[in-house]
Amino acid sequence: MDFAQADALNQAIRLLSLRHRARAAALLTPLGLHPGQETLLLELARTGPMIQAQLSEALGCEPPSVTLMTRKLEASGHIRREAAPADKRASVVALTDRGRALVEEIKQLWCDLAEETVRGLPAATVEQIPGILNTMTGNVDGRRRR
Template sequence: MDFEQADAVNQAIRLLSLRHRARAAALLAPLGLHPGQEVLLLELARTGPMIQAQISEAIGCEPPSVTLMTRKLEASGHITRTPAPSDRRASVVELTDSGRALADQVKQLWCTLAEETVTGLPAQTVGDLPGVLRTLAGNVDTRQPRPSHGRRAPA
């Protein structure tokens, strides 16, 4: 890939990321949420109670960020945190009734955001998009060892 093509790909991904996050923030603000908190709420709605370390892994977020999000969501009454029976140092996080209602609102918002994002794309492209984006994310996942792509390690 030459620089012009690389630049076009990287700039498009960067711009999409920035604008998608900004639009998500604008949609979440009336609900009293910040970007990232909705992902935590949706994960708990999908899976049920989890310890914070599991949440961190599931949503791809650093543990200190999950701790901060859970504190804020607990203070607003949307989740509860209780000591894990098997490890008192760990906290089990669970949605409250308020949190479940908020997660339902977030699901509607999430549909709106996705529909806005893919407007104008053919249905086949929209269907292929999640797989393509997961592949792209996997290609730049810093938690995974990088393939050598035929390069030899220095001797």
């Protein structure tokens, strides 16, 4: 790959990432959420209660980031944290009823954002995008190299 192609690819990825995060932030603000918090709530809705360390791994976030998010989401009443039965040092995180209700709004927002992002692309291309992006993410995932 020559520099011009590499530059075009890297710039496109960077701009999409920045614009997508900014658009997500704008859509999440009326719900009282910041980017990243919605993925934590969606993960808990998918999996059920889990230990904070497992949540960190599932989200691909550093543990201090998850700790900060869980504190804020607990303060807003969307999740609860309790000591893990087997290890009192670990916290189990679970959705509250308020959190479950918010997840339904997040799901609609997530659908709207995805549709907005791929507007104008052929359906066959849209079907391929998650696989392509997951491969690309795996290629640059520094955690794989540890």
